[in-house]
Amino acid sequence: MTPPDDSALAGAPPVACGAPAPFSQLAQAACAYAADAWQRALLVADIERQVGDQYQAQRGMDAPHVLHFEFEPVMSGAELPRPVNYGLVRILPPEGRPTEAGMRPFVVVDPRAGQGPGIGGFKAESEVGAALQAGHPCYFVGFTPDPVPGQTVEDVMRAEAAFLRRVAELHPDSAGKPAVVANCQAGWQILMTAAVWPELFGPIIVAGAPLSYWAGDNPMRYGGGLTGGSWLTALGGDLGAGRFDGAWLVQNFENLDPAHTLWGKHYHLYANADTEGPRYLGFEKYWGGYVFLNDVEMQYIADKLFIGNQLSTAQLLTSDGVRIDLRNIRSPILVFCSYGDDITPPAQALGWITDLYRDDRDLLSHDQTIVYATHDSIGHLGIFVSSAVGGKEHRKFASAIEQIELLPAGIFHATVKDAPPGTPLQDPHLLAIRRSGIEEVRAIVQPDAVSERRFAAAARVSEINLALYRSLLQPCVRAWATPPVAQALQALHPMRVSFAHWSSAHPLAPCVQALAEQARAQRVAVAPDNPFLQWQALASQAIERSLDAYRVQRDEGWRLAFETLYSSPWLQSLIGGDAAGPVRPHPGESPEHRAFIEQVGAYLQQQLHVGGLPEAALRALFYIFGHCGEMDERLHHEAARLLHDNVSGRAGSAELRRVLREQALIVRYHGPAIVDALPVLLRGTPARTLQATARFIEQLLRSSGAGLTDEGEQALARVLDALAVAAQVKPKPGRQSTTSRRSPRANKKDQA
Structure with a gap:
């Protein structure tokens, strides 16, 4: 560590009491730092008050969202034969930038993974903004906080298919079928929809979407096995009186990075209280907009996808017996993922390719086109909300969508690079595409048969524990968790309490607000070379490094515990595992x-x-x-x-x-x-x-x-x-x- 710079103490006048000059200078620096710290604390408290007010206002809306763009409703999923809480809206282009006639429409589908809709159009430089900038008509698929009772994952798939039919009807002269952009949870759900109704889709862009859930090495995949499987999911749905609280999903995300959750984001706000307020308020508006899923939806997701991993091997069936096979998709699929994403690393985003196909000839025989693009460092949310990514990768994907659709069958690797001087396209970036193959994808995914056998054992243990819960505990829990009890438990969730406890309704809020206004009017920021400010930064770095070290040790402990438990021969024998047989049926056989x-x-x-x-x-x-x-x-x-x-x-x-x-x-x-x-x-x-x-x-x-x-x-x-x-x-x-x-x-x- 570099010691703080004490040059700010030089030349300061001695105190009148005759104390030694260094102590006088240090006291002056301390006073300046204390005044600045007090003002910053007031500013942070007032920003957090505004966050609480914003949270309460969002709760009072029928359809809260964080879209940056104006829109008009087109179709409601509540009016379908199998109603859902999804809806289709048309994004109104900014004034002076109309869409071009005949251009292919874009449909941006937002993830329903705990928070409300709008992240795909959160900023001007976003997926929605990229489509509009390229001249395409743009539509957005969002949802309300509460699902329709009885709504299932398959019902949502049918609604998405109905939305695409409607968009196609509105653009009969389009250059092609609608292009679809889907983030995170919406990515795997859109691909499931495209596998059943491939004729409705143009090119599909999935960003940060997990599709092969046993792949990779991120710690999140061990959670289900270490807690005994999806019986906790069933318990959460029962405690919610038939609804699963999305706040639990958001808390799982936050637990992945304790340094950021417990310290980093709060310190960043405190250290930049003069300028950080608007950005912080905007993001917290999205982060605190919790939504619900039906218990049957969440149970399907846990059992069939995250624990069962049945999507990437074509094991899923619809209620009427149609196999959900991603090889049926006829449109080009562009997979965008990042090595900095600890929720959907490239192995989970691309592992479905090696799960489905043995070699390149197998893929070519299915006439499927897959393009993948990787980012070196951006995090999970940054894939959707980063202005840099929106203005570069997403803008190029949208502007080059016709080029992508004309790609032949095979696997391709796309990169967005700086355009050389004199490029006639008047664009600072170029989309470059090269032929790739299964072996290159396999090098990223690194399939591990031993690891898959452990996860197969965890899936079997989950089935057993879920059956035991349903037989022994579920009747009692459902009898106790009435709707009023469920509402009380939801209100007491730590994530909700963190937003609701401090707002303008608090008795001390008017006083804090007045002091914050006074601090803004009399703001005197401390000099950057103040030694106490530098010590503050060093202390913050030490805290973050300590929390990062804890995270590394915790994740390693989870991995060792999971591997030790599910590698044991006695457990494998107890659940009926076949050491000689394949872990999962390969659809190509x-x-x-x-x-x-x-x-x-x-x-x-x-x-x-x-x-x-x-x-x-x-x-x-x-x-x-x-x-x-x-x-x-x-x-x-x-x-x-x-x-x-x-x-x-x-x-x-x-x-x-x-x-x-x-x-x-x-x-x-x-x-x-x-x-x-x-x-x-x-x-x-x-x-x-x-x-x-x-x-x-x-x-x-x-x-x-x-x-x-x-x-x-x-x-x-x-x-x-x-x-x-x-x-x-x-x-x-x-x-x-x-x-x-x-x-x-x-x-x-x-x-x-």
Whole structure:
């Protein structure tokens, strides 16, 4: 530690009593610090009073929210056949910045994970703001604090599907289906909805959404096992008279970082009391807006997702028997996660990919497009509320949504980088995308069969304890926890008490408010080099480091306790665990799936020599792209310009996307063989047309500004040579038909 700077004491006049000068200077510094500390304490107390008033005002609203934007209601979930407490609103664009006609609508879905709605549009630089800035019509899906009695997770899925149908009806001339942005809890729920109704969705962006709950190494995943499973969830629902209090979820989040919860955020407010008030008030408005879930909703989430981990292996079924299989999603899925997120680390955000797919060919056979983007340091809430993230990543995702939708099947890694000088897009950032794969994702997720066996044991123990609770304790708890008792318990929750105990209704509040106003009027901030202020900062750092050290030891203790308990052979035997069998059924191992992959492979094998000039040109481009590494959005804009200049618009966006994806899949399947097959596809094409095609391909690659690697140059040379050969080949009788039969993927979709 660096000792405090005592230079502020130099040159101060001695006290009149004749005390030594150093003591006089120290006394003056102490007096200045004490006055500043007293004023700051008054300012903090007054800010906290305003937080309490804000909390009480929010409680009195029917539909509290923290949206920064004006909106108008469009559809209420309460009016659906299976009513829910969700609603759809249209965000009104800021004055002077209307949305553009024909642009794809965006739908931002907020998480219902303890707090109220609005975090996706909390600031101007947010997901909602990014969509509006890009010219897209924007809608928002929020909710009221109280669920409809009997409401289930499946009911909410049906409501979200109804909302998307309504948005599509309002934009019949849209460039594509609605793009959906979903945060945290809303992310996994939207993907479940898209798995059942894939035809409703355009590109899907999920931010900070946990999807594979046993993956990673964050301490939150051990909690269920160390407390005996989801019987506590059932107890919470029973004590709430059929409602689960979201304040418990918020408290779980706060417990993850005691240094921030117990000290850091309060000290930051105290140290910056002159300027921090508005930001602190805005965030606490969201953080203290607790909402409820039905007991059946919360029990489903705990049993099926967080403890059972059944989503990422297609084990979930709807009430009418439809399997919720994320492989059914036909829209591109963009997963945005952060290494600084201790609630949804990248392993939990991406683990569903390695749970569902064995290898890249397995993923390609399902014609699925997955893009992932990672941030190095931002925390969980920062993914949604940070102005820096909203103005960079979310803005680029929104502006490049059409480029994302045209990506072929496969896994891609996206990064947002600074644009080089002279970029014609007039944008400080560029979205760069490169081909990735299962092995790269597996390196992030690091699947561990031994760890999964422990979590499977914890899930089985949870089932046993839940059954015991329901048989032995639940009847008594439900008889005691009447609605008035439940309301009293909710009011006494520590999280609510922390907001409600201090407001303008408190007898001392008027006095504190008057003193705070006086402090603002007479504010004299202490000098930054005051030694007591520096000692204060050092003390704060020491406290935070101590709490961080406690957190590290606590988390390590949780891990050791969990691993020791659920690795024990006696427990594994007691619950009937099979040490030789698989922990979870892999969905790729069913006979139906193997037959489907063989069918797709046979179809792709037949397509090598099927097609004409359009198919050949697309295959040539995809072949070159596969050797280019990272390509940024300049390539997409240049391709759109060249197509506009050289090709009349004959196909709609949906047909264009279908053709692009199929040709890219053929290239991935056949590899270099597609170059050798180009002369066959182009037999009979006029030489002038082939020369124009070659110029088009070369101009596209060289004028986009993306640059070509050595491998890319070699691939381009091979393609140009093949086109030159094709220009010299004369047509022969019995030319291969250019009409292809429907792909197995399309047939399977029709049957579904």
